[in-house]
Structure formats: structure tokens, C-alpha cells
Amino acid sequence: MGGPAAGRTVDAMATTTKVQLRALVRASGGPRYAVAVAVDALGTGLLRPFLLLYGVTVLRLSASATGIAMTAGIVAGLACMPAVGRWLDRGARSTVVAASMLIRVLGVALLLATPAGHVRLFAAAALFLGIGNQAWPAAHAALVATVAHGRERDAALAAGRALRNAGMGAGALVATACLAGGTTALQALAAVTGLAYLTAAALAWSVHLRTQPAATPAKDRAHVPAPRMRTLLAANVVYVFCLNVPEIALPLVLVTQLHASPVWSAAIFVANTALVVILQVPVTVLLSRFSRRIVLALAGVVIAASYLGFLAATSLGHGWRAPVIAAVSVLCTVGEIAYAGSATALVTALAPAHVLGRALARFQLSTGFGLAVSPAVITALASHGQAVLWGSLAATTLLSATAVATEKDQGTRLSGCCPRARAGS
Secondary structure, three states: OOOHHHHHHHHHHHHHHHHHHHHHHHHOOOHHHHHHHHHHHHHHHHHHHHHHHHHHHHOOOOHHHHHHHHHHHHHHHHHOHHHHHHHHHOOEOHHHHHHHHHHHHHHHHHHHHOOOOOHHHHHHHHHHHHHHHHHHHHHHHHHHHHHOOHHHHHHHHHHHHHHHHHHHHHHHHHHHHHHHHHHHHHHHHHHHHHHHHHHHHHHHHOOOEEEOOOOOOHHHOOOOOOOOOHHHHHHHHHHOHHHHHHHHHHHHHHHHHOOOOHHHHHHHHHHHHHHHHHHHHHHHHHHHHOOHHHHHHHHHHHHHHHHHHHHHHHOOOHHHHHHHHHHHHHHHHHHHHHHHHHHHHHHHHHOOHHHHHHHHHHHHHHHHHHHHHHHHHHHHHHOOOHHHHHHHHHHHHHHHHHHHHHOOOOOOOOOOOOOOEEEOO
């Protein structure tokens, strides 16, 4: 049954949703910045998963040389993070975001200019791409933390992650569809990626957001100390392994050890991406009634439980293993969503205003290090059997969750960490 009252209720709900959406976009940096994030993510999805393939098929480099060049780019990007943090602490916001995009334009240009067999130019391209990829998360988080505060900031960070995953997923799908075109198609994808980065940089720069550098307390003028977040940063190295479980651990186990169809690995990866896009904001908002630290610790417990679920699934009969692993992967994704929605938010809440940029840079260092070492660690553990792989991951994640839950927030502020933003170049 329906009627005028029901119609008014639906209209009121629609109006409320629109207002909330506008507020979320505003807290995320505004419409132009949201478009910049989406375009940047689309470009990243077009190229990043296929950069190795580009080096091997288009440039005729060996797989080992291509891999080494890409790894060197990631390491160089991480090495630049302290400078990015200092730049952010001097008040820059949209300029740093735009710079992280522009340097990837240079990387793509070098990629297109690299002749076949020229590993040094490819390494230079991978270097600039790596710097941009590593600098962007900290710069984005600092920008959002400047325009939004408290739980609104948490939701905005979650929305940015969901939007980025959606853009990267769409880009990867387009790139996959174009792979049949061979070398020419890959070169065209690289060119489109460069244009996407350039467009995103222009949009991000047009926001013109910076802050007045926060005043450093008198006792810290001679030396700005790192925020007391060493436990959080160390735990983050372990937590971040969950991001590579759908991409590395599960395909490795399913295809090479359990001899399941590769379709299962693809389905799990697609489901993981879709769930993050759909659930990241609602779950983050739902969990906002709890402290960020407790949510982060709970995320570790959920992730560890999923690891034990994967271990249990491998002992089942042949016909049940893959479906149960796929089901347990949903639990792992829920833990990943809770982790992603609370970790960066906790860093922005704990960091004093005058070292916010450096705190975010250190957090990105721990994230990048975890992502860099996790493939080697996962493959090494898997070579010793399922019990060693999943048991070790579960134990270390639980240990990290315990450390996060019991750490005291000494000498830090829990909210309102950011100075007022002002317009400017």
C-alpha cells in the first residue's frame, strides 16, 4: 500500500541522501577534486597492472630486467616520502597531489619514448611512475584532512578509497579488453594513461588548496619529533599483507597447489574490488560509533580469522576447496575494509598538526614496505605448506592487532589536528 505519506517519506529520504552525498563530496575536496581522483584512478587501472607486460611485449625486455626496474621504481618512490612529508608540513596540499600526478605523466612520456631493448629508459619511466604512485596516498590524505574533520574526514577518506578502487577496476577492465590488440593497443593504453594523469593533475591543481603551516610547539622548535606511532606503523606492515591476499596468495594456492580453475582466482579478485567499492563508506560510517583504534584491532582479528578459514578450507575435499575459499575471501575483504577505513583515519587523528605530513609519509612508507615484501614472504611461506603460510599470517596479524589495541595514545591529539585551509596556489 502507498499514499501521500509514503510518497513524502520517499522524497524526504531522497533529499536526505542527496544532502549527505553533497556533504561527502565537499568533505572529499569538492567536485573537481573528486573527478581528479576518479580520472587518476582510471589511468592507474589502465597501466599499472600491465606495466610488466608492456616491458616484456612492447619493449622486448626480459621479465627479470622488467621486474627489477619496477621494483627499483617502488623503492625510489618510498625513498622520496620523507621529502613529500616535509613539503606537506610546509602547507602544500593540492600542489603535492597535482605533482604526484604530473610526475607520472613524465613517466608515461618516457615509457612511450623508450625504444625496444632499452632497459635504462624503462627504468627511468618506472622510477617516475613509482614516485607518483607512492606520493599520492599521503598527499590525498593530507588534503582531505585539511577540508574535513572528525568522523566526516573518516567517511571522506573511505569514499576516496572506494572511488579509487572503482576507477582502477574500470581501467583494468578496459585494458584487459584491449590486450587482444597487441603492441599497438598497449602503446595506445599508455598514451591514454598519460592524458588521464595530465587531466587529473590540472583538476587537482585547480582546487588551489593549501594551509598555513601549523605552529610548532616551543619545546619542539629545535627538533620536530616523530609522533608516537611506531607500534601502529609496525603493525601496518603486517596488516597490509591482506591487500595482496586476493592478488597473490589465493591465486598461488588455488592454481598452483590446489589445481583449481583460474576462474576462481579471477572471481575472487573481482568480488573483492566490488565489495570494497560498495561497502567501504557504509562500513566505515557504521563502525564510527567505536574508537578508530578498536576498529583497527578488530579488523586484525577478522583478517586473522579469515586466514585460519583459508587453512581449514584447504583440508576439505577437492570439490569443496575453491568454493569455501571464495566464501572465506569475503570475510577477508570485510577485514580489509575495516582496516582501510580506520588505519589512515587513526594516523590523521593522532598526528599533531605540525607533523601531519610527515606522519602520513611514514605511514605510506610502512604501507609501501609491506606491499613490497609481501609477495616474497607469501611465496616463501607457501613453499612450506598451507599450515605455515596461513598459520604464520594469522599469528603475526593477531599479534599486531593486540599491539594496536594495547598501545597508549600519549602526547597526541585525537581530533582537530589540521589547521584551517585557505585558498592559494
